[in-house]
Amino acid sequence: MSSTAQAIGALTAQIESMNARLDRDREDRKEVDQEASDSREAVRKSLRHLEEGHADILRRVDKIEPVAEMVTGWKARFAGAMLVLGLVGTIAFAGLAFFKERIINLIWGA
Numbered sequence: 001m002s003s004t005a006q007a008i009g010a011l012t013a014q015i016e017s018m019n020a021r022l023d024r025d026r027e028d029r030k031e032v033d034q035e036a037s038d039s040r041e042a043v044r045k046s047l048r049h050l051e052e053g054h055a056d057i058l059r060r061v062d063k064i065e066p067v068a069e070m071v072t073g074w075k076a077r078f079a080g081a082m083l084v085l086g087l088v089g090t091i092a093f094a095g096l097a098f099f100k101e102r103i104i105n106l107i108w109g110a
Helices: 003-098 100-108
Strands: none
Touching: 003 100
């Protein structure tokens, strides 16, 4: 065999080896692409689920908001009423303390 034939044989073997390596790489890439596709689909499903949950939460909050506003209004009214009662009680007690001798004199007639 001549050196040219040997060189061609060696090149042919290298090309066949490279083709085999490329075929393995293609198969590996197909598997990776499939895994990535499956992963993307799982993310899409998860996002759809989150969107549905978010929409449900918004519907619930829309139903709860009027009730929460009403309760907050009643709390504010109650706090205001307590403040007014406290002021009235303070004024009444101060009046009794300040005018106690006059009141005692009016009651006992002295």
